[in-house]
Amino acid sequence: MEYETPLFFHVMEYANRAEGDVIDMVSGNPDWEPPEALREGLREYADLEPDRFQYAPSEGLLELREEIAARRGVDADQVVVTNGAGEANYLAMARALERDRGDEIVLTDPVYPYYPGKTTMLDGTQRFVATDDKGRLDPADVREAASEETAAIVVATPNNPTGAVYPESTMAALVDVAEEYDAILISDEVYDHYDLSGEFASALGVDSSHRIVTNAFSKSMAITGVRVGYAIFPPELVENAKSRHMLVNVATTRPGQYAVLRALRETGPDYYEANRELLRERVDTFTDALDTAGAEYTTPRGSFYVMARFDGYPGTLENVERLIDEAGVAGMPGEAFGDSRSDWLRFALVTPRVEEAARRLAAYFE
Amino acid sequence: MEYETPLFFHVMEYANRAEGDVIDMVSGNPDWEPPEALREGLREYADLEPDRFQYAPSEGLLELREEIAARRGVDADQVVVTNGAGEANYLAMARALERDRGDEIVLTDPVYPYYPGKTTMLDGTQRFVATDDKGRLDPADVREAASEETAAIVVATPNNPTGAVYPESTMAALVDVAEEYDAILISDEVYDHYDLSGEFASALGVDSSHRIVTNAFSKSMAITGVRVGYAIFPPELVENAKSRHMLVNVATTRPGQYAVLRALRETGPDYYEANRELLRERVDTFTDALDTAGAEYTTPRGSFYVMARFDGYPGTLENVERLIDEAGVAGMPGEAFGDSRSDWLRFALVTPRVEEAARRLAAYFE
Incomplete structure (x- = not known):
């Protein structure tokens, strides 16, 4: 089997090896502070008794699952704490495919490249639905692409790489398509705390046994390296997902879960709002x-x-590497996200030097 | 698809819910101290700059891979840092199966139940080879069970649940069988630091492109909850395994990797020897x-x-639950490890109360 693996780490390493000063805008690694309570949680964990260094329950620390469940309006039994959104999406897609209702995964174009990579690894096939030039997704196009072969429809809102935020009507219509074809809508909402539009609508807003929501604390708490995420399954689908999680990873890292729980409890809305404000300024x-x-x-x-x-x-990719070497700015090749954006470059606004980066780009392309 | 999931967490939860005082000897969760440098590493990590809270390289922190490689006498490129031995075994078994040289996994009886569970999840089939009453494995029996259908042979040494340690000659013969049938020997060596016999022999001692070695710091550093392990692949097999790791988990938890690296560097042989000594006393x-x-x-x-x-x-399982309720001792049902041990109970010596536990058992069965 040949896997297509996303190019993120490759480009990051290329940028790191470059000789000159390079502004890193490759990957979605926040450069802002994690919540202080997250750091405090790790310090506190370091001093716990040995029994707290042992396996957490496979599906996650009960208190963390209850905290997530309360915030998302679901039952704690529906929550599986995962090794980041990466594992959450893997579990969700595997769960959809193993229902044996078809082996097709409907994805958007442009697409976050882990989704087609996971699809191939799971022996599924991809079917792409184009979004418009602003990244908007028309549910009618998804309905047309869907069929009896559809196992899942995977969307991300707010979207990577387009920055689109799907309105409530789109989410409802997508759940509707999933129900019509006995498929599963998988909604990756890892950027939910970075909704700049005020129009973000979680798929959890639509009650259905045909949707799975994935998320993580990686972006919202600026801790992509800690690896704590979660998936919320309908009661009918959760048991097998817990089993796969146990058989693949046994459990999710406990110091990370402990620190995230503390940060969830003690971090107020100011923290998240300040990060959004920073992002708004950088966009401008x-x-x-x-x-x-x-x-x-x-x-x-x-x-x-x-x-x-x-x-x-x-x-x-070649042009991205040239830009790193000659302009000192590292982005991601648009072609990594699908044919429709092959003329484009993607820049992650996770550096205080966005102005300098834009100046360098302007000078380079003058 | 129906998965068989190991019963460990189920029995642990049953024991935790029990009304009386229960001595927990269910799972292999050490009750002794992690290395002080591990705790210190977590404290130190908590104060690092935000960039150190972001993704580690997908295959693991370079310094950790180099440290592991130096200790195991392999190239750092062969090492993938995983979410514990659980993920390492998953990657190894998936890697063997996707070579399309057959879908059979040869396992021992008794067996660590995660192996047959993973086999089913990966669409493989199990073939069991009996060990003798002391858990010794005769490579001739493995050779007889192996065939063109064999994708992998999975063994654990020191063994869970039998406590057997396979001698060097057995390891060499097992690699030989794997080579003969173009299969992969997967050697799970997570208990290598708890060899009480002095006869432990790693499969790495035999140079071959047909063996994968898995391990973790979970047992050796008494940190099953931190989730840092690794797999060592032959150069020919490592790339696809790295891809699967990236597509399933993206990367392994960074605070855990950081703390383990520090503990690896600063923890002397005394720490490990003291734990073995404790275990020897408890066995007696x-x-x-x-x-x-x-x-x-x-x-x-x-x-x-x-x-x-x-x-x-x-x-x-019924008798194990009865023992929890009526004798206040929690073990694992032997039937969880295969038919050959269905008359037996397994007790993990990870409590200071082993004498009291044995007394309770003696009184109960008097």
């Missing part, structure tokens, strides 16, 4: 500079990303 | 008391476990 700064450079770009309504197009400079 | 205490009780039992040459047989009390 970066897109203003892109305006000056005469580039075409997207303005995100959520998530961390701006896509930009420079005349005569398509979004290939 | 527990088996002496079992002698008094007139029970049949195994004396482990490695790992944490004693298996015991009480007349007229077979090792069923």
Whole structure:
């Protein structure tokens, strides 16, 4: 079997090896502070008795699952704490495929490249539905692409890489399509705390046994390396997912769960709002500079990303590496997200140097 | 698809819910101290800059992989840092099966129940080879069971649940069988630091492109909850395994990797020897008391476990639950490890109260 693995780590390593000063806008690694209570939770954990260093329950610490469940309006039994959103999406897609209602996964174009990679690994096949130039997804197009072969429809809102935020009507319509074809809507909501539009709508808003919601604390708490996420399953689907989680990972890291629980309890809305505000300022700064450079770009309504197009400079891996070497700015090739964005580059606004990056880009493409 | 999930968590929960005082000897959760440097590593991590809270490289922190590689005499490129031995075994078994050289996994009887569970999840089929009453594995029996259908042979040394330690000649012969049938020997060596016999031999001692070694710091550092393990692949097999790791988990928890690296560097042989000594004493205490009780039992040459047989009390889940309620001792049903040990109970020596436990058992079966 050949896997297509996402290029993120490859480009990050290329940027790290580069000789000059490179502004890293490759991956969605926040550069802002995690909550102080997260750090405090790790310190506190370090001093616990030896029994607290042993396996957490396989599905996650009960108190953490209850805290998540209360916030999301579900039953704690529906929550599986995972090794980040990465494992949550893997469990969700595997769970959909093993229902034997078809082996097709409906994805959007552009797409977050882990989804097609996971699909291949799980012996599924991809079917892509195009979004418009602003990343908007028309549920009618999804309905047309769906069939008896559809195991799952996977969407991300707020979206990576387009920055689109799907309205409530879209989420409801997508659940509806999933129900019509006895498929599963998988809604990856890992950027929910970075909704800049005020229009984010969780798939949990629609009650259905045909949708799974995945999430993590990786982005909301700026801790992508800690690896604590979760998936919320309908009661009918959760048991097998717990089994797979146990058979693959046994359990999720306990110091991470402990620290996240403390941070969840003690971190107020100010923390999240400050990060959104920072992001808003960076979007303005970066897109203003892109305006000056005469580039075409997207303005995100959520998530961390701006896509930009420079005349005569398509979004290939080769061009990304050239930009690292010659302009000192590292982005992601648009072609990594699907054919529709192959002319584009994606820049993650996770550096205080977005203005300098945009200046470098402007100078380079002048 | 129906999964068989190991019963460990189920029995642990049953024991926790019990009304009286229960001595927990269910799971292989050490009750001794992790290395002080492990705690110190977590404290230190809590104060690092935000960039250190982000994704580690997918295959693991380079310094940790180099430290492991140096100790095991392999190249760092062969090492994948995983979410414990659980993920390491999953990656290894998946890697063997996706070579399309057959779908059969040869396992021992008795068996650590995660192996047959993973086999089913990965669409493989199990073939069991009996070990003798001391848990010794005759490579000739493995050779006879192997065929063109064999994808992998999975063994654990020191063994859970039998306590057997396979000699160097057995390991060499097992690699030989794997080579003969173009299969992969997977050697799970997570109890290597608890070899009480001095005869432990790693499969790494035999140079071959047909063996994968899995391990973790879960047992050696008494941190089953932290979830840091690793697998060592032949160069020919490592790339796809790294891809699967990336697609399932993205990366392994970074605070855990950081703390383990520090503990690896700063923890001397005394720490490990003291834990072995503790275990030796507990083996003596527990088996002496079992002698008094007139029970049949195994004396482990490695790992944490004693298996015991009480007349007229077979090792069923029902009997284990009865023992929890009526005798205040929690073990694992032998039937969880395969038909050959269905008359037996397994007790993990991970409590300071092994003498009291044995006394309770003696009184109960008197």
